[in-house]
Amino acid sequence: MGERHYLVGTAGHVDHGKTELIRALSGMDTDRLKEEKQRGISIELGFAHMLLPSGRQVGMIDVPGHERFVRQMLAGASGMDVVLLVIAADEGIMPQTQEHIDILTLLGIPRGIVVINKADLVDDEWLDLMDEEIHNKLKDTAFNQAQICRVSAVTGQGIDDLRDIIDNLLSEVESKKSIGPVRMPIDRVFSIQGFGTVVTGTLHSGTIELGQELAIEPSNLLSKVRSLQVYNKKVNFAGAGQRVAVNLAGVDVSEVVRGSVLVKPKVFKVGNILDLKVTNLTTAEKPLVQRQRVRFHIGTTEILGRLHLLEHKEINPGGEGFAQILLEEPVLAAPGDRFVLRFYSPTFTIAGGKVLDVAELKLKRFKESVLAQLKIKDQGDPLDLLEREMDEPRAAKDLANRLHVNLDDLAENLKSLEEQERLEIWSEDDVALYWAKKDAETWREKLIKVVKTNEQEFPLRGGISREELKTRLGILWSHRRWQMILEQGSARKFYKISGSKVQTNEGAQIPLSIMKGLNDLRSLWQTVKLMPPELSSAAEKCGIGKADIQEYAGYLCDQGEWVFISGFYFKSEDIQEAKQNLIGLLGLKGEVGVAEVRELWETSRKYTVPLLEYFDQQRVTQRKGDKRILGKI
Template structure:
């Protein structure tokens, strides 16, 4: 079933709330202050049962200029708008601003309702009706039905219901694609239940028991209960007005303007790429870096306009811009937004989000403008390919949907086309999948191979480039899991080899170059000559003629197992250690126990070497100390 949201718009005191009461029987003025002042301050909500059986949610938005941000919080996500104009006053300042907002948010279905017809005569009503037709000419509501009503007498109300029903029948059910996303427009507490949040579910489904995250930055909470149209449900669907009871959440932790969505499905950002429409009614050109108020979903955030191809934008013009937000926002491609001037506050423009996680751009670049045009109007395949290549990170399946604004089926089809053509690659590791453009994987592969080649040339004896160092230097935007997925992909394709903590070029074997090979060979001879009384490392390196990078050589010999660290500063050649161990094992097999002095005599060495050797064998469980003696350790006893 389709789920329809109806929103009101219009000047203060033009009868929006009374009209909704006449349509639904519900008084949406819920605050004491609203009752006393006779105007709507906060959003009000009601439900309308249509003759077709369809139930529509209705949002009553405030009309007073001081409460315009509350109006903006309610008008996003509506399917049908009722532009309310009082017959006794006609078009007023907020009527014009609300129509600008309807235009900017691209709400194409609506009804123009002239209320309070009982307060004027026919001649005046005809004159106001003609003025209203002129007023809506050239706007999204130019062809909208125009109905005269009296909410007091009920005249015209049935006709209005019929028209709403007809408009609702033409709306296609296309909101369910993508992960669930609900901009919060109201938060309150219900005794015995706790915190409740309301909003219009823009996409997907929410079910009782789901875990939802608070964006742009917040915790994850379980959905305890759901209500739609005032009734408890197990599942809420896109397009519905939803009340969500969240378990364990304090009201102070959630505010209007935040978004509830699945964990990881949104990526809060400080920059948005936007196609901006600057209103012809704007009083002056919009300058580069102008500070503005941005209304996105139910949020109001301050930001600056970054003009990408000019220094100022004339009223009535359109262009691509970047919004640099003062706080992170969580949005999706295809969302509409409204911009008001910082001071004095008035609506000056709005636009369409093209990239919800944009990177900083260099200005005056033709290729950037072309890329943004493709992102706005390209085919699904073009759009997805550009999105995959735009950011220096990997994208999950849910990213592809939220970031491009494509329906899940459309995104999956476009992705398969790109995979088949080699223009995208799939990376998989430990049951998870991510995607990257074919162009980027080629660039990243070359970058990593070049870095490894340079590293091996500089450090030919090291076992490999440390993973974390490589990630932080070349791919700081990738987290450890994403970087591992990339490395696994490159290893599977034969470009690199992986160790536990390092990366090497495919087939690389650490070995000394011509300048070092003689010294390394001499070192082995020196340690074998010393056998059970090995020299100190510095002395041995000096004897071998290794005066530079001696620590690199030591690490190389240790990694190969040529030398074994027995104690701090004490290294045995592996052959000497093996022979010493065998001699000690033979003694234990014959006598069952061993004294330090006996080790000294067996190996013809001194206490200086015998004691650390025994302690090393204790750690390896070859021997076990019992008082002043050693007996066979577990490694021998288990044989």
């Protein structure tokens, strides 16, 4: 599945030591601006990286804590996998701490750790009181189950423990998808002399490669990737979850603004109207009202817009409802994206929620059919719902019945999934079968693991039989579908098929001890010609276990070195020589008996008779009474 990449970030009130904490964890200073160093506070996003005890290398993002720079905080928080909520031991939870908590809750950040910093400035009794206060204030927030870690970024107290906690927490977090289309919100834009425009951000999905054509949205600027850096090192590709610097060709720095998104062209929608599920904060002082002007934050973007409430006349604190946002500028968005709403003036966080879709039209309020469609979208992105139904190969008709949709709508969604590289198309008797890419890849990994394990256990069997493999995988498909999918997988070079056996592309690695036994059998058969011994006696002579000798013989037959005839194993070369000699004798005499053939082959009747019957079956010869004549080959 490839290496996983994660992003750890900070949040919290100004001057609670977020930047110092990042420096203590990573050894890197994230304050890069002259003004930041002079004032001792972060103004822009800061970036670092560190190696955790497990060997994970994670990106780190330091966000400003001052209320004037919440926009920058929002831009950084959107890509975090784990957030460190930093609270100074000598001050406790402050107003900006609370707003950051609200923002992180609205963005749905999956995991958090509460870090009580500056523990060196207070005594243990005070820290215990601080623990209790924090627990009480966070019990109704997304951080109610978060672990609390006491540290001092200055003295290093608790820093190693914090690294371990981060490491353990990341093992529970699902990494971002590298198999989907490229999507990277841009949080920095600058120019380097001799190289041109560089954009940076956290890659939310997909893989960026050198030379790849990408688009900058919502401006629809096309560009090619000239070079890539991850953690200040040049790379040929970058995966989802990594902090990436992309050098773009053919784009001027003035054309790219922070808040744009670097994406695979023609995949994501751009528009001025978004369908939303909105949640008003329980801490909000007022309800959300129709046509309220707000600041809309998504990814690294901030755009002004007006709320268009569809379900309620107003949304009270703690309430939620369906709405649209009518934006003053276009934005790129996708179903499932999280957003935050801030009051227009003065600016403070009031609400947030989930994007349901990019809409073409302003919808009518309080209309049942409109609300019904929004409820369906709220249950999940239609593409996600369809993807979940394709956990195995299914025909379009089957999918339409499962989802209760018409085939035309289904075809449009299938096309979208194909364009986003989330879909594989297989077939059964010329009927297209649709399979979610992630499920198909998981299935193949399981299949190859079973085949590989079988090769390791039984290296001489030449693979695992198709039917045994089907049983091991627990496949319930029809026999025909199983066979056709299996054959197509081989044609796509995921594995190999040899007759009835499935093999890995690399094939079995035969241990030296077994190879010695094979070579001993080969040497023995060089001397026996057309009078091969019984397998049991051959096993004894070659030091092979009697229970294993059949595997050895089967392997040599599969390799074409031996031929099995009526209970005897003959060397293929000897059979060919016997065949040519027999044809030559028949050419001279016209017909021959068993005794003449036995004398020709210098063997006994015990082997001559079954060999002649074998050649009869091969139509090399034809029996005529007690004699043989040439057959019709």
